[in-house]
Amino acid sequence: MTREVFIAGIGSTVFGVHKGTSPVALASQAAQQALAEARCAPDQIGALYLGNFVSGVLNGQEVLAGLVGDRIGLGPVPCTKVEGACASGGIAFRHAYLAVAHGLCDAAIAVGVETMTHAATPQVTSALNCALDPGDDVMAGLTFPGLFGLIWNAHAARYGTTREQVAAIVTKNKANGARNPLAQMGGQIGLDEIVQAPLIADPLRRHDCSPISDGAAAVVLTSEALARRAGVEPIRVLASAQCRGTPYVGGHGDLTSFGATVAAANRAYADAGISARDLSFVELHDCFSIAEIADSEDLGIVPRGQGGRWALEGRTAVGGEMPINPSGGLLAKGHPVGATGLGQVYESVLQLRGQHPNQVAGARTAATHNLGGTGVVCVVNILQRSGA
Amino acid sequence: MTREVFIAGIGSTVFGVHKGTSPVALASQAAQQALAEARCAPDQIGALYLGNFVSGVLNGQEVLAGLVGDRIGLGPVPCTKVEGACASGGIAFRHAYLAVAHGLCDAAIAVGVETMTHAATPQVTSALNCALDPGDDVMAGLTFPGLFGLIWNAHAARYGTTREQVAAIVTKNKANGARNPLAQMGGQIGLDEIVQAPLIADPLRRHDCSPISDGAAAVVLTSEALARRAGVEPIRVLASAQCRGTPYVGGHGDLTSFGATVAAANRAYADAGISARDLSFVELHDCFSIAEIADSEDLGIVPRGQGGRWALEGRTAVGGEMPINPSGGLLAKGHPVGATGLGQVYESVLQLRGQHPNQVAGARTAATHNLGGTGVVCVVNILQRSGA
Numbered sequence: 001m002t003r004e005v006f007i008a009g010i011g012s013t014v015f016g017v018h019k020g021t022s023p024v025a026l027a028s029q030a031a032q033q034a035l036a037e038a039r040c041a042p043d044q045i046g047a048l049y050l051g052n053f054v055s056g057v058l059n060g061q062e063v064l065a066g067l068v069g070d071r072i073g074l075g076p077v078p079c080t081k082v083e084g085a086c087a088s089g090g091i092a093f094r095h096a097y098l099a100v101a102h103g104l105c106d107a108a109i110a111v112g113v114e115t116m117t118h119a120a121t122p123q124v125t126s127a128l129n130c131a132l133d134p135g136d137d138v139m140a141g142l143t144f145p146g147l148f149g150l151i152w153n154a155h156a157a158r159y160g161t162t163r164e165q166v167a168a169i170v171t172k173n174k175a176n177g178a179r180n181p182l183a184q185m186g187g188q189i190g191l192d193e194i195v196q197a198p199l200i201a202d203p204l205r206r207h208d209c210s211p212i213s214d215g216a217a218a219v220v221l222t223s224e225a226l227a228r229r230a231g232v233e234p235i236r237v238l239a240s241a242q243c244r245g246t247p248y249v250g251g252h253g254d255l256t257s258f259g260a261t262v263a264a265a266n267r268a269y270a271d272a273g274i275s276a277r278d279l280s281f282v283e284l285h286d287c288f289s290i291a292e293i294a295d296s297e298d299l300g301i302v303p304r305g306q307g308g309r310w311a312l313e314g315r316t317a318v319g320g321e322m323p324i325n326p327s328g329g330l331l332a333k334g335h336p337v338g339a340t341g342l343g344q345v346y347e348s349v350l351q352l353r354g355q356h357p358n359q360v361a362g363a364r365t366a367a368t369h370n371l372g373g374t375g376v377v378c379v380v381n382i383l384q385r386s387g388a
Numbered sequence: 389m390t391r392e393v394f395i396a397g398i399g400s401t402v403f404g405v406h407k408g409t410s411p412v413a414l415a416s417q418a419a420q421q422a423l424a425e426a427r428c429a430p431d432q433i434g435a436l437y438l439g440n441f442v443s444g445v446l447n448g449q450e451v452l453a454g455l456v457g458d459r460i461g462l463g464p465v466p467c468t469k470v471e472g473a474c475a476s477g478g479i480a481f482r483h484a485y486l487a488v489a490h491g492l493c494d495a496a497i498a499v500g501v502e503t504m505t506h507a508a509t510p511q512v513t514s515a516l517n518c519a520l521d522p523g524d525d526v527m528a529g530l531t532f533p534g535l536f537g538l539i540w541n542a543h544a545a546r547y548g549t550t551r552e553q554v555a556a557i558v559t560k561n562k563a564n565g566a567r568n569p570l571a572q573m574g575g576q577i578g579l580d581e582i583v584q585a586p587l588i589a590d591p592l593r594r595h596d597c598s599p600i601s602d603g604a605a606a607v608v609l610t611s612e613a614l615a616r617r618a619g620v621e622p623i624r625v626l627a628s629a630q631c632r633g634t635p636y637v638g639g640h641g642d643l644t645s646f647g648a649t650v651a652a653a654n655r656a657y658a659d660a661g662i663s664a665r666d667l668s669f670v671e672l673h674d675c676f677s678i679a680e681i682a683d684s685e686d687l688g689i690v691p692r693g694q695g696g697r698w699a700l701e702g703r704t705a706v707g708g709e710m711p712i713n714p715s716g717g718l719l720a721k722g723h724p725v726g727a728t729g730l731g732q733v734y735e736s737v738l739q740l741r742g743q744h745p746n747q748v749a750g751a752r753t754a755a756t757h758n759l760g761g762t763g764v765v766c767v768v769n770i771l772q773r774s775g776a
Contacts (some may be wrong), residue, residue, distance in 0.1 A: 022522060048632075056444040062518040063473045066635045066764035076651040078630040079765065080479055083469040085451050091468055095483075102490040130450040134410060242466040244436075247454045263464040376454035377467065 002101040006227035006234040006386060008220050009038025012346045015215035015334030016184040017117045023055050023064055023216075027113035028071040030218040030339075034109065035072065038220035038230045042073035045220075046105020049095040050081045051088035051112035052338035054127040058119050068111055077105070085131035086287065087242075087372030088112065089217065089341025090379025094240040096221045097381075106223045112339035113216040124212055128337075131373035133248035145201035145209060147249060147374055148288035152203055154255035155293060158305070163203065165308025167194045169289045170207045172317055173325050177332025179357045182343075184213055184334030207331075208289040215336035217343040227386075235352050238272035238365075238382040241265075247376040260378035261298035261371060269300075272382040274365065276300035281323040281351060281360045283344035284369035286330050295369055296324055299380070318358050326351065326358040341370035341379060352385045390489040394615035394622040394774060396608050397426025398734045403603035403722035404572040405505045411443050411452055411604075415501035416459040418606040418727075422497065423460065426608040426618045430461035433608075434493020437483040438469045439476035439500035440726035442515040446507045456499055465493070473519035474675065475630075475760030476500065477605070477729025478767025482628040484609050485769075494611045500727035501604040512600055516725075519761035521636035533589035533597060535637060535762055536676035540591055542643035543681060546693065551591065553696025555582045557677045558595045560705055561713050565720025567745045570731075572601055572722030595719075596677040603724035605731040615774075623740050626660035626753075626770040629653075635764040648766035649686035649759060657688075660770040662753060664688035669711035669739060669748045671732035672757040674718050683757055684712055687768070706746050714739065714746040729758035729767060740773045 011033025013026055027050065035042065050065040061067075062081070069079035082091040089112030096110035116124055125143060132138050155161045170189060177186025189207060197206040227234035245260025246252050252259070269275055282301055286292035293307030301322050302310045310316050316324040327333050327347035330340060348366040350356040356363075363385075370379045399421025401414055415438065423430065438453040449455075450469070457467035470479045477500030484498035504512050513531060520526050543549045558577065565574025577595060585594035615622035633648025634640050640647070657663055670689055674680035681695030689710050690698045698704050704712040715721050715735035718728060736754040738744040744751075751773075758767045 024522070053450065054444060056442060056515075056518050057448070060445070060514065060518055061522055062441065062471055063635060063761045063764050065472065066632050066761065067521060069632050070635045070639070070764075074632065076631040076633065076648065078482075079472075079632045080483075080630070081471040083450055083471060084453065084467075094466075095468075098486075098490075098492070102486075104486070126448065127444075130444050130448055133455060134412070134449055242468070243464040244454050244457050244462065244467045245464065247451060247458050251458070260464065373451045373454065376451050376458075 004224050005097050005100045005221050005237045006224060007237060007349055008222040008227045008230035008234050009034040010219050010346045010349050012182055012217040012343060013215050014182050015213050015336055018214040019118050023059060023061060023113045023115050024067045024071055026216040027068045027111045030216040031068060031072050031109055031111045034218040034220045037232050040107055040220055043075050044107050045074050045109050046077050047096060047099040047108040048074060048079040049092040049110050051092035051341060052081055053083060053085055053088050053114060054130060057127045057130060058116060084377040085372035086337050087341060087370045087377045087379050088338040090370030091242060093219060093342055093345055093381060094242050094379055097237055097240045100221050100223060106226050108221050109218060110342055111218040112342035114336035114338040115214045116212050117214050135248060136250055137248050142249065145204050148290050149201035149204050151255050151294060152290040155290060158256060161308040164191060165312045166289045167191045168311040169292045170194050170331060172311060173286060173329045173331040176326055176358050177328025180328050180333060183328045183332050184211055186328055186332045204288055210287050210330035210335040213334035213336040215334060215339045217339045217346045219342055219345050233353050234386050235349050236384045236386045238384050239268040240381045241267035241271060242379045243267060244377055245375040247373060249374055256294055257298055258371060258375035260375050261295060264378040264380040265299045268380040268382050274382065278365050279367050280363040280365050281326055282367045283325055283327055283348050285371040286325055287335060289331060292324060299369060318360055323360045326356065326360055344368035344370060345381065348383050352383060392612050393485050393488045393609050393625045394612060395625060395737055396610040396615045396618035396622050397422040398607050398737050400570055400605040400731060400734045401603050402570050403601050403724055406602040407506050411447060411449060411501045411503050412455045412459055414604040415456045415499045418604040419456060419460050419497055419499050422606040422608045425620050428495055428608055431463050432495050433462050433497050434465050435484060435487040435496040436462060436467040437480040437498050439480035439729060440469060441471060441473055441476050441502060442518060445515045445518060446504060472765040473760035474725050475729060475758045475765045475767050476726040478758030479630060481607060481730055481733055481769060482630050482767055485625055485628045488609050488611060494614050495608060497606060497608050498730055499606040500730035502724035502726040503602045504600050505602050523636060524638055525636050530637065533592050536678050537589035537592050539643050539682060540678040543678060546644055549696040552579060553700045554677045555579045556699040557680045558582050558719060560699060561674060561717045561719040564714055564746050565716025568716050568721060571716045571720050572599055574716055574720045592676055598675050598718035598723040601722035601724040603722060603727045605727045605734045607730055607733050621741050622774050623737050624772045624774045626772050627656040628769045629655035629659060630767045631655060632765055633763040635761060637762055644682055645686055646759060646763035648763050649683060652766040652768040653687045656768040656770050666753050667755050668751040668753050669714055670755045671713055671715055671736050673759040674713055675723060677719060680712060687757060706748055711748045714748055732756035732758060733769065736771050740771060
């Protein structure tokens with residue numbers, strides 16, 4: 001029913017601070033880079049999907065899909081904005097993938113963008129809260145740091161996860177970020193500095209939280225025939241799965257696990273015909289340090305309850321048995337919300353081409369994991385070297 | 389490559405004022421009505437697409453797709469918000485259609501919703517302006533009434549379109565709305581009352597403009613096998629086309645025509661294997677009275693330049709040769725932005741079942757036309773009685 005789909009080109013801005021640059025300009029820059037790599041003329045693109053979360057609220061700007069399609073010179077093809085909070089970029093990727101897989105077109109582009117740093121912090125917090133359930137969660141005064149503080153406490157109570165274990169994730173991801181030229185931040189940061197940083201939502205401290213970021217990323221997906229003409233090694237998309245989860249905290253039977261991740265991962269592995277053991281590395285949604293632990297367990301790449309231990313033992317480092325977030329992840333690379341899911345694909349493609357600044361030796365098969373809201377939506381993609 | 393898709397159930401709230409009702413509650417109400425008509429259990433639905441434009445800006449609420457999916461009891465299936473300004477509902481319909489047509493699932497639901505009446509008018513104007521190009525158009529102080537005032541002047545200059553002709557559209561649509569129980573407004577309104585109403589953006593006066601509205605509409609799309617089990621006569625979807633157009637006023641070579649409409653209509657007619665002449669009636673995007681003239685000409689259902697004349701001669705009335713907006717259209721039924729495109733489908737399905745309060749005799753094939761922004765995106769759907 002479907003045909004194989006390949007990533008023929010990728011583009012990304014630096015993630016960080018781009019004050020004074022509009023979301024349309026940032027997104028177009030990433031898109032044009034992806035088109036150039038794919039050696040794809042704009043009029044060869046049959047569909048554009050754009051992931052964005054809060055441009056309406058923070059920029060007073062919607063219809064970004066059509067604006068970007070116009071700016072990069074597409075024909076009169078469907079250009080669609082998709083939104084699922086922090087998973088918006090992943091959703092854009094999946095829909096561009098489906099358009100090619102089902103033969104709607106031979107080439108499609110997924111673009112993700114967010115600009116946030118121009119806004120005052122309370123404005124950004126309000127904007128991010130647009131992803132919360134309007135019932136109990138908002139009424140209880142919940143924010144996203146608050147949610148992930150709850151998750152940390154639950155994980156510690158159930159599995160004995162320690163501050164040292166969680167800090168090991170911060171140390172790893174900041175070190176990875178330091179070597180990634182697209183990352184917003186990075187560096188050598190140890191336990192002392194982490195535990196002395198200001199408290200955000202107990203037990204989360206500042207370095208446990210991803211920064212506020214601007215940025216854009218883009219991916220051109222094509223049929224096999226077009227991919228063979230690209231200027232780069234095409235990467236095969238084995239699966240792209242999107243699942244709904246519980247949109248409010250009270251709906252999670254177990255605060256240490258996101259049902260949407262488990263469902264999307266299982267679906268993606270089944271569609272790809274692989275298991276978690278077959279993955280060479282994973283780029284996952286570490287919006288907070290503790291999230292990397294929950295996500296790694298939900299994805300089945302680390303045994304349940306042992307996410308913290310694996311991080312502390314270095315088993316998730318670039319040279320470990322299951323590298324997680326060699327890009328630096330959201331914690332260090334940054335989290336321009338609508339772009340994040342496509343940034344993960346960008347980083348994974350560089351790895352699978354053997355061109356990443358934090359190269360995982362022998363990288364062959366990768367998963368990207370993009371989670372929205374309090375677990376309301378998750379996208380998991382499986383990518384593979386086409387020569388593999 | 390694709391299979392036939394049917395509309396097995398529809399639902400809608402009244403369009404009008406629903407202060408105090410959340411977008412999630414309104415959307416869920418329409419969705420549950422559509423599911424009941426289709427005799428479809430929530431766990432049979434494989435995908436949800438939700439069209440919404442400005443809930444982030446006006447309600448501080450995003451992730452509506454997941455929230456509605458949860459509220460109506462769907463499984464862990466993909467729930468996606470799509471946005472293309474006033475065409476958001478049409479885009480949701482097209483994506484639910486594609487999910488079934490390409491066999492991703494046997495049943496999908498498209499939901500559209502907007503709540504706007506709780507906000508002050510300047511806030512609503514700002515929110516609607518999120519659909520404008522941030523370049524020249526915003527800098528020039530353009531608003532949507534301003535744009536359609538320009539279009540009117542251009543149409544009058546080129547084709548001699550008169551105030552009396554444009555007023556005939558207001559009179560027709562308000563009269564149609566008076567007989568539609570879902571309509572926000574309607575009644576007998578003549579030329580005197582129209583020309584004496586306050587000026588909004590010369591030459592548009594108050595009754596030439598669609599109102600600010602709350603509302604939701606939903607459509608369940610299924611395979612033929614599931615449609616045969618519905619509690620209602622299934623309606624066949626012959627085509628659903630979405631095209632990009634110019635996102636700024638200066639890009640339109642001809643202000644009296646929207647390229648996105650022409651492109652989407654041509655694509656839809658080709659996919660459906662019909663011509664404009666085969667349509668029994670059309671529900672089109674009359675956000676302003678003059679828009680009905682431009683749209684009807686772009687759709688090819690009225691000869692170029694004669695949209696005003698046809699209206700004045702009654703040829704687009706319910707009993708005319710090409711009935712336009714028997715529902716009352718946006719002018720009378722209302723324009724809850726994200727719901728509008730699905731409201732058009734709702735009205736058309738009632739017609740094709742022979743159950744509309746303004747029934748078009750012998751209605752067999754219909755088009756719906758949903759336009760976003762200053763022509764940045766258009767969706768045209770072709771629907772047909774399945775016995776036809």
